[in-house]
Amino acid sequence: MLRILHGTNYDFIKVWRLMVVLTLAFIAIGAGMVVVRLVGKRPTVNYSIEFTGGTLMQLKFAQPPQGDELRAVLSGAGYSHAEIQEYGAPDEYTVRARLEGPQAATAQGDSSAKQIERALKAKYGSEGVTVRRGEFVGPRVGDELRRNALIAILISFAVTLVYLAVRFEWRFGVAAVIATAHDTITTIAFITMMHLEVSLTVVAAILTVIGYSLNDTIIIFDRVRENLRKQRRESLRDVLNRSINETLPRSIMTHATTLAATVSLLAFAGEVIRPFSWVMTFGIFTGTFSSIYVAGALLLWIEYRWPRAEGESKGTARALAEERRQKDVG
Amino acid sequence: MSNLRNRLLGILLLSAVAAWALFPRNRTVRQRGADGVLRESVERHVPLRLGLDLQGGMHLTLEVDESKQTVADKSEAIDRALKTVRNRIEGFGVSEPVIQKVGTDRIIVELPGMADQERARQVVQDQAFLEFKITDKTGALERVLPRLDAIIKERKLAPATASTVTPSVSRGLEGLLKAADTGKQDTSKKAGAKKDTTRADSLAASGGALSNLIQQGGMPGEYLIESSMVPRVTAFLEDSAVRAAFPPAKSLQWGTDSTAIAGKTYRMLYVLDSRAIMTGEYLTDARPNTSPLEGTIVQFELNNVGGRRFRSETGKHVNDYMAIVLDGRVMGRPPVIQSAISTNGQITMGGKDLAAAQDLALVLRAGALPVPLRVAEVRNIGPSLGQDSIDKGVRASLLALVLIVVVMVVYYKLSGLLAVTALTFYALFTLAILAFFGAVLTLPGIAGFVLSIGIAVDANVLIFERIREELDRGKTVRTAIDEGFRHAMPAIIDSNVSTILTAAVLYQYGTGPVKGFAVTLIAGIVASLVSAIFIVRTFFMVWLQRKRGLETLSI
Numbered sequence: 001m002l003r004i005l006h007g008t009n010y011d012f013i014k015v016w017r018l019m020v021v022l023t024l025a026f027i028a029i030g031a032g033m034v035v036v037r038l039v040g041k042r043p044t045v046n047y048s049i050e051f052t053g054g055t056l057m058q059l060k061f062a063q064p065p066q067g068d069e070l071r072a073v074l075s076g077a078g079y080s081h082a083e084i085q086e087y088g089a090p091d092e093y094t095v096r097a098r099l100e101g102p103q104a105a106t107a108q109g110d111s112s113a114k115q116i117e118r119a120l121k122a123k124y125g126s127e128g129v130t131v132r133r134g135e136f137v138g139p140r141v142g143d144e145l146r147r148n149a150l151i152a153i154l155i156s157f158a159v160t161l162v163y164l165a166v167r168f169e170w171r172f173g174v175a176a177v178i179a180t181a182h183d184t185i186t187t188i189a190f191i192t193m194m195h196l197e198v199s200l201t202v203v204a205a206i207l208t209v210i211g212y213s214l215n216d217t218i219i220i221f222d223r224v225r226e227n228l229r230k231q232r233r234e235s236l237r238d239v240l241n242r243s244i245n246e247t248l249p250r251s252i253m254t255h256a257t258t259l260a261a262t263v264s265l266l267a268f269a270g271e272v273i274r275p276f277s278w279v280m281t282f283g284i285f286t287g288t289f290s291s292i293y294v295a296g297a298l299l300l301w302i303e304y305r306w307p308r309a310e311g312e313s314k315g316t317a318r319a320l321a322e323e324r325r326q327k328d329v330g
Numbered sequence: 331m332s333n334l335r336n337r338l339l340g341i342l343l344l345s346a347v348a349a350w351a352l353f354p355r356n357r358t359v360r361q362r363g364a365d366g367v368l369r370e371s372v373e374r375h376v377p378l379r380l381g382l383d384l385q386g387g388m389h390l391t392l393e394v395d396e397s398k399q400t401v402a403d404k405s406e407a408i409d410r411a412l413k414t415v416r417n418r419i420e421g422f423g424v425s426e427p428v429i430q431k432v433g434t435d436r437i438i439v440e441l442p443g444m445a446d447q448e449r450a451r452q453v454v455q456d457q458a459f460l461e462f463k464i465t466d467k468t469g470a471l472e473r474v475l476p477r478l479d480a481i482i483k484e485r486k487l488a489p490a491t492a493s494t495v496t497p498s499v500s501r502g503l504e505g506l507l508k509a510a511d512t513g514k515q516d517t518s519k520k521a522g523a524k525k526d527t528t529r530a531d532s533l534a535a536s537g538g539a540l541s542n543l544i545q546q547g548g549m550p551g552e553y554l555i556e557s558s559m560v561p562r563v564t565a566f567l568e569d570s571a572v573r574a575a576f577p578p579a580k581s582l583q584w585g586t587d588s589t590a591i592a593g594k595t596y597r598m599l600y601v602l603d604s605r606a607i608m609t610g611e612y613l614t615d616a617r618p619n620t621s622p623l624e625g626t627i628v629q630f631e632l633n634n635v636g637g638r639r640f641r642s643e644t645g646k647h648v649n650d651y652m653a654i655v656l657d658g659r660v661m662g663r664p665p666v667i668q669s670a671i672s673t674n675g676q677i678t679m680g681g682k683d684l685a686a687a688q689d690l691a692l693v694l695r696a697g698a699l700p701v702p703l704r705v706a707e708v709r710n711i712g713p714s715l716g717q718d719s720i721d722k723g724v725r726a727s728l729l730a731l732v733l734i735v736v737v738m739v740v741y742y743k744l745s746g747l748l749a750v751t752a753l754t755f756y757a758l759f760t761l762a763i764l765a766f767f768g769a770v771l772t773l774p775g776i777a778g779f780v781l782s783i784g785i786a787v788d789a790n791v792l793i794f795e796r797i798r799e800e801l802d803r804g805k806t807v808r809t810a811i812d813e814g815f816r817h818a819m820p821a822i823i824d825s826n827v828s829t830i831l832t833a834a835v836l837y838q839y840g841t842g843p844v845k846g847f848a849v850t851l852i853a854g855i856v857a858s859l860v861s862a863i864f865i866v867r868t869f870f871m872v873w874l875q876r877k878r879g880l881e882t883l884s885i
Binding site for chain 2: 002060131214216270
């Protein structure tokens with residue numbers, strides 16, 4: 001039997017201060033980069049045109065364009081503010097013209113693609129450049145998408161809270177939801193650090209991360225619930241540590257198989273899906289991290305802060321009493 | 331034993347249903363064609379169609395355009411527009427188009443393999459509101475021009491440079507032609523001005539910002555504007571005060587044609603009676619054609635009611651000019667009505683080609699859009715990119731699969747192999763559920779699926795770890811397996827139910843891709859529960875059956 005991390009006895013709860021500092025530092029770096037971009041008057045979040053509205057074109061050239069050639073052609077066509085980016089290969093580029101200011105109000109931007117294409121074909125000839133992908137999104141669509149995605153996430157949190165309150169206890173629910181919110185925040189910090197393009201696919205990735213992290217936390221909490229039912233003289237802290245240790249091989253194994261999938265996507269699935277793959281790769285890491293280091297410590301803190309009433313949940317009450325007794329002895 | 335046989339039968343049945351759901355088959359579809367006749371056609375129905383990003387094509391989102399007028403009941407308007415758009419697309423000859431209402435105020439149109447996006451957009455978006463109007467012969471514009479000039483001056487609409495522009499004396503078409511002939515601009519200009527009718531004189535006399543730009547055309551109600559001045563004139567005419575000052579019984583409409591006189595091009599502007607003598611709603615047929623004299627034309631036919639009305643109206647207007655107005659544009663130059671017209675008529679397309687005539691005929695036949703639509707979103711993906719994405723998706727999936735198999739088999743040995751075998755069923759079930767929901771395979775969908783394979787083994791990992799714990803406690807192989815499955819259950823149920831709940835919320839409140847993602851997630855969870863719990867359990871039972879008295883488990 002090949003085993004990793006079997007029969008471990010790490011004190012995960014003990015290092016909670018360090019983990020809080022690490023997490024906050026990570027989020028602070030992400031926030032710091034937003035501030036730096038704000039000061040430099042650059043876009044803080046790299047929203048895709050699905051959200052900002054605008055025109056996106058993916059171009060393939062017969063010959064890789066030289067230096068600032070492409071920029072010059074676009075400026076000539078009146079798109080000096082367009083963003084130009086190499087896309088995976090030296091002969092492939094994306095051009096992005098976001099809707100801005102008065103243009104956004106009139107929403108006549110859907111002819112941009114045609115104008116840009118005409119200018120490019122004039123310069124490179126009709127064989128020299130092909131438009132592999134073109135997108136235009138009006139301004140209203142983006143706002144709505146952003147709002148809907150946010151509403152969906154918040155409602156799913158509420159539903160999870162209720163389910164866990166029914167199946168476990170509200171304290172478990174709150175701890176799980178906060179741990180999951182932690183993952184959402186660190187993932188967003190990661191996205192700003194990498195300046196990844198936030199498209200609907202990336203939103204879907206964030207949602208997957210939420211699902212994955214919740215899953216991970218619930219499996220540990222399930223073990224906590226089970227261990228609390230056993231008649232052991234053990235403090236709540238020890239129960240939590242034991243439960244995390246017992247489920248550790250599973251946490252790592254599932255992380256490994258999921259990582260295998262995200263790394264494959266990162267390596268082979270190409271540019272279009274790359275931001276999604278990055279977010280997932282980071283997200284399953286932070287999801288595993290939070291269920292091991294954050295959720296347990298948080299639950300312990302909540303149990304202290306809002307202690308249970310007399311007679312409620314015997315297992316937890318006993319564990320808490322045991323905890324106090326041990327402290328007194330110590 | 332019989333329990334085991336039932337389980338194996340169950341797996342077989344599930345697989346058969348799943349395989350059936352994924353098999354392409356022919357379906358007979360009854361559909362009303364563009365001409366209104368019900369027809370039966372056999373369609374090849376392929377489950378899990380490739381999305382546009384994989385097969386190439388065009389995606390359009392249309393919404394009600396309220397820039398000109400507000401629409402009270404958008405949902406109802408969209409319903410009616412949907413019918414028209416569908417009729418038009420069906421006449422367009424694209425295989426498996428998708429035309430759907432989304433939410434209350436949007437239509438999405440998907441045209442697989444569509445390459446000419448401008449043309450597609452036009453066919454979908456053109457409102458095709460056809461009207462026949464009589465050109466003004468009362469000199470309404472001339473009468474109101476001084477007032478319009480005054481308004482423009484008062485509201486400072488004219489740019490500062492306008493005053494420094496040498497006031498060109500407005501002349502009739504004859505004057506212009508003469509100028510071109512003689513080449514003596516200055517003298518003929520004055521001569522032309524003098525020779526002109528009182529109407530033309532009044533145009534020039536006011537000398538205002540607008541009247542300087544407008545010249546008399548060749549028929550009553552027709553005016554010429556120099557092409558470079560068109561945007562400025564448009565701006566003048568769209569001003570609210572100017573619009574209010576214009577007589578309500580008359581309307582101003584641009585023509586599609588332009589003429590070149592003396593090296594300059596001029597756009598036509600028409601003053602028309604606001605009341606239409608006929609509209610496109612009585613139209614029963616429209617066909618493109620070419621005529622040696624007029625170039626490409628669209629011939630149309632009206633129904634009996636429309637024909638009667640048309641005859642009486644045109645009878646009243648013999649010798650008047652009738653403008654054919656499509657979506658607010660006067661098509662060609664208005665012909666003179668020589669005698670009453672009844673059911674047949676034609677629209678001259680000017681210099682446009684036959685394809686344009688075909689498209690016009692198509693949109694006229696399909697009927698007008700009840701509300702103007704505007705493009706809210708366009709995506710078009712070239713076929714080469716689609717193939718590229720498929721290749722990449724397949725490569726990534728294969729690598730992921732190999733890695734997962736290696737991890738599972740190395741770590742869990744034979745049991746891992748069982749779990750991996752169950753993954754085949756997992757993949758089959760997930761795809762079948764997606765096909766059942768009519769899902770479309772997109773690149774993010776493939777990525778999600780690859781990812782779900784990694785997550786799908788989770789339930790097995792949970793169970794196997796439990797079995798190991800039970801074995802550690804010295805239980806026999808048989809009880810360890812039983813207990814392992816039993817103890818792992820609450821965790822599996824709770825974690826998956828909460829994920830399903832999350833997914834259900836996303837499905838309910840999400841839009842487009844988020845919704846698609848939710849379906850994939852739910853399908854994946856259900857399939858993974860069936861494969862990890864039911865199928866792997868059955869495998870273990872078969873294994874134990876074969877090797878009675880098994881002392882060690884390869885796990």
